[in-house]
Structures are given as C-alpha cells and as structure tokens.
Amino acid sequence: MSKRKNPVGEENPNYDFCNFLLELAEYEKNVSRNMHKFSAYKKAAATLGEHPTRIKSGDEARKLKGIGDKISKKIDEFLATGKLKKLENIHNDPKTEAINILTKVTGIGPAKALSLYNQGFRTIEELQKNPESLTHHQKIGLKYYEDFEKKIPRQEIQEIEKRLKDLIQSIDSLYKITICGSYRRGKSESGDVDTLITHPNWTSDKVNKKDKNPMLKKIINALTVADLIIDTLSLGETKFMGACRLDSEHPVRRLDIRLTPYDQYYCSILYFTGSDVFNKTMRAHAVEQGFTLNEYTLRPLGSTGVPGEPIEITSEEDIFDFIDYPYKKPEDRNA
Amino acid sequence: MPQVKIDHIVSFSSEDPVHAASNILSSDSNKKWKCRSVGEKNASVVLQLEKASQITAIDIGNEHSAYIEVLVSRSSSNDDYKVLLVTSCFMTPVESRQSQNINKVRMFTHEHLSKPECDEKWDRVKIVCSQPFNKHVQFGLSFVRIHSNETRTSATGGTTKIGKFVIRPESPDNILAGNLFAKRKDYKDDKPPTAAAAIRNVTSFTTSPSCKPKILNKNSNTTPKKQANTEEPANKNRNRDELFYDQEDSKGSEKLERIMKKKEEEDAMKRKMEEQVKKSPKVVVRKDNKKAEMAKSPASSRKYDTKRKNEDDSAHTQKPKKSKLSKPFNKLLDNVVFVISGIQNPERASLRSMALEMGAKYKADWDSTCTHLICAFVNTPKFNQVKGKGKIVKRTWVQKCHEERKRLPWRRFALDKNDGNLPESEDEIDELLDVPEVTEYSFDVSDDEHKAEGSDTEERVAKILERQKQDQSSKGNGLDVTNTKTPSIFDLDTDEEEPYLISDNDNSAPDFFRGMKIYIDHSFEEDEFNTLQKYVKAYKGDCLDYVTNDTDVIVTAKENSSLMKENHPTVKCAKSRWILKCHKKQTILPMDEYIY
Numbered sequence: 001m002s003k004r005k006n007p008v009g010e011e012n013p014n015y016d017f018c019n020f021l022l023e024l025a026e027y028e029k030n031v032s033r034n035m036h037k038f039s040a041y042k043k044a045a046a047t048l049g050e051h052p053t054r055i056k057s058g059d060e061a062r063k064l065k066g067i068g069d070k071i072s073k074k075i076d077e078f079l080a081t082g083k084l085k086k087l088e089n090i091h092n093d094p095k096t097e098a099i100n101i102l103t104k105v106t107g108i109g110p111a112k113a114l115s116l117y118n119q120g121f122r123t124i125e126e127l128q129k130n131p132e133s134l135t136h137h138q139k140i141g142l143k144y145y146e147d148f149e150k151k152i153p154r155q156e157i158q159e160i161e162k163r164l165k166d167l168i169q170s171i172d173s174l175y176k177i178t179i180c181g182s183y184r185r186g187k188s189e190s191g192d193v194d195t196l197i198t199h200p201n202w203t204s205d206k207v208n209k210k211d212k213n214p215m216l217k218k219i220i221n222a223l224t225v226a227d228l229i230i231d232t233l234s235l236g237e238t239k240f241m242g243a244c245r246l247d248s249e250h251p252v253r254r255l256d257i258r259l260t261p262y263d264q265y266y267c268s269i270l271y272f273t274g275s276d277v278f279n280k281t282m283r284a285h286a287v288e289q290g291f292t293l294n295e296y297t298l299r300p301l302g303s304t305g306v307p308g309e310p311i312e313i314t315s316e317e318d319i320f321d322f323i324d325y326p327y328k329k330p331e332d333r334n335a
Numbered sequence: 336m337p338q339v340k341i342d343h344i345v346s347f348s349s350e351d352p353v354h355a356a357s358n359i360l361s362s363d364s365n366k367k368w369k370c371r372s373v374g375e376k377n378a379s380v381v382l383q384l385e386k387a388s389q390i391t392a393i394d395i396g397n398e399h400s401a402y403i404e405v406l407v408s409r410s411s412s413n414d415d416y417k418v419l420l421v422t423s424c425f426m427t428p429v430e431s432r433q434s435q436n437i438n439k440v441r442m443f444t445h446e447h448l449s450k451p452e453c454d455e456k457w458d459r460v461k462i463v464c465s466q467p468f469n470k471h472v473q474f475g476l477s478f479v480r481i482h483s484n485e486t487r488t489s490a491t492g493g494t495t496k497i498g499k500f501v502i503r504p505e506s507p508d509n510i511l512a513g514n515l516f517a518k519r520k521d522y523k524d525d526k527p528p529t530a531a532a533a534i535r536n537v538t539s540f541t542t543s544p545s546c547k548p549k550i551l552n553k554n555s556n557t558t559p560k561k562q563a564n565t566e567e568p569a570n571k572n573r574n575r576d577e578l579f580y581d582q583e584d585s586k587g588s589e590k591l592e593r594i595m596k597k598k599e600e601e602d603a604m605k606r607k608m609e610e611q612v613k614k615s616p617k618v619v620v621r622k623d624n625k626k627a628e629m630a631k632s633p634a635s636s637r638k639y640d641t642k643r644k645n646e647d648d649s650a651h652t653q654k655p656k657k658s659k660l661s662k663p664f665n666k667l668l669d670n671v672v673f674v675i676s677g678i679q680n681p682e683r684a685s686l687r688s689m690a691l692e693m694g695a696k697y698k699a700d701w702d703s704t705c706t707h708l709i710c711a712f713v714n715t716p717k718f719n720q721v722k723g724k725g726k727i728v729k730r731t732w733v734q735k736c737h738e739e740r741k742r743l744p745w746r747r748f749a750l751d752k753n754d755g756n757l758p759e760s761e762d763e764i765d766e767l768l769d770v771p772e773v774t775e776y777s778f779d780v781s782d783d784e785h786k787a788e789g790s791d792t793e794e795r796v797a798k799i800l801e802r803q804k805q806d807q808s809s810k811g812n813g814l815d816v817t818n819t820k821t822p823s824i825f826d827l828d829t830d831e832e833e834p835y836l837i838s839d840n841d842n843s844a845p846d847f848f849r850g851m852k853i854y855i856d857h858s859f860e861e862d863e864f865n866t867l868q869k870y871v872k873a874y875k876g877d878c879l880d881y882v883t884n885d886t887d888v889i890v891t892a893k894e895n896s897s898l899m900k901e902n903h904p905t906v907k908c909a910k911s912r913w914i915l916k917c918h919k920k921q922t923i924l925p926m927d928e929y930i931y
Contacts, residue, residue: 303379308424
C-alpha cells in the first residue's frame with residue numbers, strides 16, 4: 001500500500017473536514033504513535049467523506065457513525081473559526097513538521113524519522129547529503145523520492161498491468177495476476193502498483209517446506225531483464241518491493257508484487273484492495289457473524305473463540321457470502 | 336484403532352423429540368440427533384466416554400450442520416473445555432441453503448487434532464454444531480466415532496457394529512473340524528468349465544444384455560497350467576501384505592494358503608486325468624423325472640444344464656459339469672480394482688489382503704480403472720467421489736466372498752440403499768456360485784432334495800465321505816492321488832447340490848423363518864401363493880392355513896391389506912416382497928419396510 005493517501009477532493013461537500021481529520025490522523029500515527037487515535041480519525045474522515053451533504057454542525061456530525069464527542073467539537077471549532085487549534089500547534093511544531101517530511105521516504109517510518117530528527121536531520125535534502133545511516137531500502141527511497149511522491153495516473157497503471165501480465169504469463173500461462181489497491185477500486189490515480197500473483201500449483205500446504213520457492217525470483221528476474229523493474233527494495237520468497245518504470249519518459253514507480261498461495265488468493269485480493277477502513281468494517285462484521293478474517297483465510301470461530309479450519313474460498317463473493325455481508329464491488333469499497 | 340465407547344450423554348443444548356441426542360449412542364447410523372427448533376444458533380452435546388482415553392481419531396457424520404467443533408474435558412475439571420478439533424466445515428453456504436450433501440462424513444486423524452490436547456487423556460467430549468446459513472432447518476449429528484490407540488478392551492466388546500452389520504472378529508476364517516474338507520470340495524468344484532459348458536453358459540445368459548459372462552468364461556478357460564503359473568505373483572502379493580497385519584492373522588491364512596496350494600495342484604492333476612477319461616462316454620444317468628419339469632424354466636439354468644446332461648446321453652462327449660462359472664479362489668475377484676474408504680487398520684489391512692488373495696487389485700485413490708469402493712459409511716469424501724462411477728459396497732462383501740469362497744453379487748452388499756434396491760444385474764448372477772438364486776431351485780431344496788431324492792442324497796453323502804477320506808490320504812502320501820481317485824466319481828451331477836449337503840451336515844442350512852408362524856393370504860395369484868409358501872417352508876417357517884392369535888405375520892396383497900388389518904389388528908401385515916427379499920438375501924430382513 002502506498003504511503004500517501006489521497007486527500008479528499010474539493011468536489012466532496014465535507015472535504016475540508018475530511019482533510020483536517022486525515023491530517024490529525026497522520027499526526028497521531030507518525031508523531032504521537034497512537035494507532036487508535038489514528039484509526040478513529042481515519043474512520044471519521046471516511047464517514048464524512050461518504051456523507052452526501054455538507055455538515056452544518058458538530059451535533060449533526062455526531063449522529064454519524066464513528067464521530068463522537070471530541071471530533072464533533074473539533075468540527076464545531078472548525079466551523080466557527082475556520083481553523084483548528086490543535087492543528088495550528090502541530091503545524092508550528094518543527095518536530096512534527098520534520099517527521100512528517102521524513103516519513104514520506106519509503107522505508108522510513110515514524111520511529112526512524114524520530115531517530116533521524118534526533119540526529120539533527122530536518123529535510124530530505126539533508127538526508128541526501130548524508131545517507132550513511134540509511135538502509136538500502138531507504139536509500140532507494142531517497143533516490144526516487146521525487147518520482148515516488150508523484151501520483152500514478154490510472155492509464156499508466158493499465159499499461160504496467162498489461163506488461164506485467166504479458167511477461168509473467170510468458171513464464172507460465174497459469175499465473176493469475178491482479179493489481180489491487182486503489183487502482184482496483186477504480187481510482188483515477190494511485191500511489192503505487194500493488195500486484196498479487198498466484199499459481200494453481202502454489203498452495204498454502206507447500207508454504208512451510210524447507211526448499212525455497214523459486215517462483216517469485218524467476219518472475220522478478222524476467223521483469224528485470226525486460227527492463228520493467230529497475231530497482232529492488234527487498235525480495236523474499238513471497239514478497240517483492242521495488243521500483244519500476246515503463247520507459248525513460250515515465251517517472252519511476254513503486255511496485256509491490258506478492259506471491260499468494262492459490263487457496264488464499266481471494267482473501268489476499270480482498271485485503272489488498274482495501275480500503276483499509278472498509279477492511280476494518282468487514283472484519284468487524286465477520287467477527288459478529290462468528291468468523292475471523294485476515295489477508296490469508298476466513299475461519300469460523302469455535303464456541304471458545306478458537307478459529308476453525310480455513311474455509312475454502314473460490315471467489316471474493318464467497319467471502320461476503322460466508323459472513324452474510326452485502327457484496328460490494330471494488331469501486332464501492334472506498335469508504 | 337479401537338473405538339472408544341461412549342458411555343452416556345451428559346447433556347445437550349436441545350433435542351428433537353424424534354431425533355433425540357441419545358441416538359448418538361446407537362450404532363444404527365440411520366438414527367441421528369437434531370436440535371429442537373429451526374434457526375438455533377448452535378447445538379451442542381456432551382458425551383461421557385467410558386474411561387479417560389487419548390483420542391487419536393474422530394469420524395463425524397453430519398446432519399445438516401455447516402460447522403462442527405469438538406472440545407474435550409475431564410469430568411473432574413469443571414467444564415473447562417479445550418478445543419480438540421477446531422471448527423470444521425461440513426457444508427458450504429450454498430449446500431446449506433439448498434440442503435445438499437447434508438450427511439457428509441469427515442474422518443479426522445491425529446494430524447487434524449489440536450496439539451497438545453490430542454496427546455492427553457480425556458473422558459468428556461463436547462461437540463458443537465452450527466448452521467448459520469440456513470435458519471429453516473434443524474441440524475445436528477448423524478453419528479460420531481471416537482478412536483483411541485489404546486489396546487482393545489471390553490469397551491468394544493470385541494465386536495464392531497456398523498449399522499445393522501456385526502463385523503466378525505479379526506480371525507481370517509473359523510476353522511472347524513470338517514470345515515476345511517468341505518472347503519476342499521468347493522475347490523474341486525471351482526475348476527473351469529470345459530469349452531462346451533462355457534458355451535452353454537453363454538447361451539443360457541443370452542437374455543442378459545451384459546457381456547461380462549463371456550469375458551469371465553474366457554478367463555476361466557485358461558489351462559490349468561497357466562493357472563498354476565499365475566498363482567505365483569498372487570502369493571507374493573499376499574505375503575507382502577501380511578506384513579501389515581498381526582501374526583495371528585497371517586498364521587491363519589498361511590495355513591489356508593498351504594491347503595489351497597495343495598488343492599490347486601490336486602485339481603490340476605485331476606483335470607488332466609479327466610481330459611483322458613472324457614473320451615469314454617458317460618455311464619451314470621440320473622433318473623429323476625420330477626426334475627425334468629424344472630428344466631423347462633430358463634431361470635433354473637444351473638439345474639437345467641445338469642439335468643440336460645444327465646438326460647441327453649448322446650451329448651455326453653465330456654463330463655457333466657455345473658453351468659455356473661467357477662474360478663480358482665485366487666482369481667475370484669480378478670477383474671476387481673478396489674479402493675477402501677472409512678475403514679481403519681488393522682481391519683483395513685485384513686480386508687485388503689482378503690481381497691488381494693482373491694485376485695483383486697488395490698488402489699489407494701480412485702481412478703478410472705477402479706471398479707469397487709469398499710466403504711464404511713455413506714458420504715465419505717471417497718464415497719461422494721465414486722458415487723455414480725463405481726460399485727460401492729460394504730466391507731461385508733469382501734468378508735463374505737472370502738468366507739464363502741465365492742464371488743457374491745455386489746448389490747447385496749451395496750452401501751447405498753438405492754443401489755441395493757435395484758435388481759442384481761445378470762453378470763453377478765453369473766458369478767454366483769453356490770447360493771440358490773432362482774425360485775424353483777429352492778423349491779428343489781425342500782421337496783426334491785428331501786423327498787424324491789432321498790436315496791441320491793445318501794449316495795452322495797457316501798461319496799463325500801469317500802472323497803474326504805481320499806483327501807486325507809492324499810495329504811498323507813504327498814500328492815500321489817492318481818491311483819486313489821477315479822474321475823468318474825466326481826463327474827456325477829452331484830456337484831451343485833453338495834453345498835446343501837454340507838450345509839445340512841453343518842446344521843447351517845438357511846432356516847431363518849424357523850419358529851415363525853406365517854399366514855399367506857389367498858389374495859395372491861395361485862403361482863405367487865405357491866411360491867411364497869414354498870419359500871416359507873424351505874426356510875423352515877410355519878405356513879398357517881388360517882390366522883391364529885400367535886401368528887407372527889400375515890403376508891397379503893395390497894388390496895386385502897386393510898381388511899386383514901381390520902380383522903387382525905394385533906398381527907403385522909407384510910408385503911409379499913418381504914418373503915422374496917428374504918429369500919434373495921438368504922437371511923431374515925427387518926419387516927418394517929414391507930409392512931402395510
């Protein structure tokens with residue numbers, strides 16, 4: 001998943017609320033490291049983003065799901081003054097500012113950013129001059145920093161998708177390839193290319209075998225030879241992270257490829273399609289129905305809460321069907 | 336793996352008045368437990384095991400539950416249940432909604448069970464069923480079997496019941512005095528028919544669309560020498576298999592094997608001699624006019640052939656023989672490729688070696704070359720895979736075939752009731768060796784055998800005794816039988832009656848109606864009435880002329896059934912099919928299905 005989430009566009013009646021909530025969410029995640037607050041802000045922003053009309057008061061917002069006392073007060077404050085004191089403080093805090101900037105580099109998370117801040121780094125430029133303390137991943141992130149900050153237009157992803165499919169299926173036509181993420185949700189632009197691959201011969205019962213599965217390495221090799229992949233951030237048995245480029249005319253893009261066992265493919269697709277808020281709601285619903293859902297499997301919960309054996313799943317619809325959740329097309333999962 | 340006995344039901348969440356939780360204790364797989372009302376969230380039952388046991392495997396038969404979970408506890412620890420088998424899927428949402436595959440069976444082995452729970456001993460088992468996908472059904476279990484690796488104790492009482500069938504103890508065969516000699520006789524009977532007899536066989540089955548008899552004839556026409564050769568690999572196979580079961584078993588079958596081998600050699604020698612003697616015309620002719628009538632019925636084909644041989648002297652260019660197909664024991668099942676499902680060792684190994692001994696081939700998994708599935712219960716994964724593609728039989732098929740040393744029609748042992756209800760196809764009748772199949776034949780048993788043929792019977796008993804003596808002496812002298820036997824003795828028309836004589840001697844003739852008072856209503860056509868009466872008498876039942884108070888059953892036609900029931904409300908009214916079926920199966924069947 002990409003680091004940058006799209007801010008809500010101005011066409012949304014509540015876009016300004018959403019954006020300040022998202023900004024608060026980022027702050028909670030990166031600086032205060034409070035993931036629960038981060039989730040709360042994200043959820044509130046998602047709810048507001050879905051709301052068809054402009055919210056006129058905090059009380060009105062409060063009736064919506066995911067918005068409680070504190071957030072409704074913030075909305076009131078924003079409506080009354082046009083700004084938010086907490087946000088002003090954050091903006092004026094050089095530490096927050098620096099951390100927010102540093103975390104934009106792939107491979108640098110809040111913890112690393114804080115440690116870099118403590119070492120005296122404040123900007124990307126300072127980092128580029130002294131990259132000694134960075135890992136390989138972070139160095140590559142720094143190298144393509146500008147390109148990675150750019151959004152990828154949908155049409156470019158379509159071209160990347162076509163090339164990926166052609167190249168991978170020329171290795172073995174049985175490979176199934178799906179690009180997930182916001183692209184699959186129909187967004188006009190995305191932060192990265194999130195690819196899932198599976199093969200009928202690769203099932204979860206083979207995952208723990210000692211001999212390494214060479215499938216992903218072969219694929220990455222082929223894609224590198226074809227000049228699509230130009231840099232590797234990390235490569236394991238089942239997950240590749242790297243940089244790709246259609247041709248020198250195009251910016252370098254973040255590309256993730258995951259090799260998923262065939263029997264877990266649809267759970268993975270569901271998970272990596274997101275959105276993260278949608279995933280959370282869906283998982284919460286699954287638990288209500290007596291199931292546990294993650295990116296690998298859907299399992300029924302036993303009477304003492306012990307998850308049962310994985311349920312056989314043959315399509316994304318199956319998962320919705322099992323937990324009795326109305327099916328939503330990927331485009332409708334943006335909330 | 337022995338089964339752990341379930342002592343009683345400790346508790347349950349709810350039960351249907353008809354499908355009570357106590358049904359789980361019953362060995363009858365038709366009895367099931369269902370929750371009381373539709374749409375219950377989950378249904379659970381707590382079972383008390385006879386003693387604390389380490390559970391190594393669980394077989395579960397479903398009844399419309401989507402998920403089933405098994406937890407364990409000890410009665411002295413307060414309801415602290417641990418998961419032994421995580422919630423496992425038995426039905427998909429689609430199956431649940433459409434009520435398809437509601438009785439799937441899954442067998443969980445040690446690998447499926449949770450660690451470390453599966454390595455401890457438990458005496459309480461809680462089974463939790465749920466059906467979230469269909470709120471309009473009652474759900475529960477059809478059976479549960481818990482296995483332990485502990486040595487068999489009185490817990491299982493030495494017998495295993497599968498449905499209505501009691502599985503015999505492990506010993507490959509009961510060897511009683513005189514029994515072996517009776518078996519030897521079967522062997523001699525099992526020599527392949529001569530060419531002319533084979534042709535006659537084929538013609539007597541021309542009504543059948545099946546071409547199988549011909550194929551079988553071809554096989555059985557192989558020369559004695561060839562058979563002796565083909566024996567070799569079969570024996571090797573068997574030896575290998577004996578590694579899988581305990582010594583006691585193998586001892587028994589080694590003994591049999593030795594005897595078999597000897598017999599085979601004797602047979603080969605005898606056949607050689609017979610070929611020489613064939614050139615001289617037959618001299619012995621039976622004068623049994625009564626039997627001539629029987630010969631008119633094409634159904635009594637075996638009798639018919641024997642008969643014709645006897646009466647038609649001019650046709651006697653070869654020795655008379657039975658029209659039935661016979662094969663050496665190790666080729667009885669030679670076109671059978673079988674797969675086993677739901678049966679665990681050591682029984683699995685013993686079944687397999689029995690079938691291999693009879694010439695069948697074993698496969699671990701079903702493929703297109705397989706013909707039979709030997710299956711413990713319906714709806715196992717293999718059962719569903721094979722359904723409609725192959726013959727699914729109970730284990731008793733192999734056991735009976737082995738025990739009686741003949742290939743019995745599989746349909747009698749069909750696991751699926753639908754299969755069993757279909758008429759037995761001709762090819763199986765063809766292979767049917769010594770069991771009376773045709774109606775007139777059993778009439779012979781009661782009438783001809785005991786009355787008209789009284790003197791013959793004595794004659795034959797004498798011959799059998801003589802032959803047994805010879806067998807013994809031939810054993811003593813090695814294999815030097817050439818001068819002690821003259822083939823003419825064995826070439827009489829006696830062969831196919833012998834099993835009856837033997838049975839009589841053993842006191843094991845079918846007499847399953849013995850002690851039953853049966854009234855056959857006159858509402859039947861005369862023919863049918865006579866036939867039914869014959870059967871009842873043949874199997875030692877009491878045929879009443881009128882209904883008395885202690886009548887066990889009234890057999891009547893449908894039109895008359897209500898009248899009969901009105902007049903004799905205390906007596907059961909059965910369909911004639913009950914008698915016919917009993918005759919066909921050679922055993923008494925539960926009447927329930929046939930009652931008006």
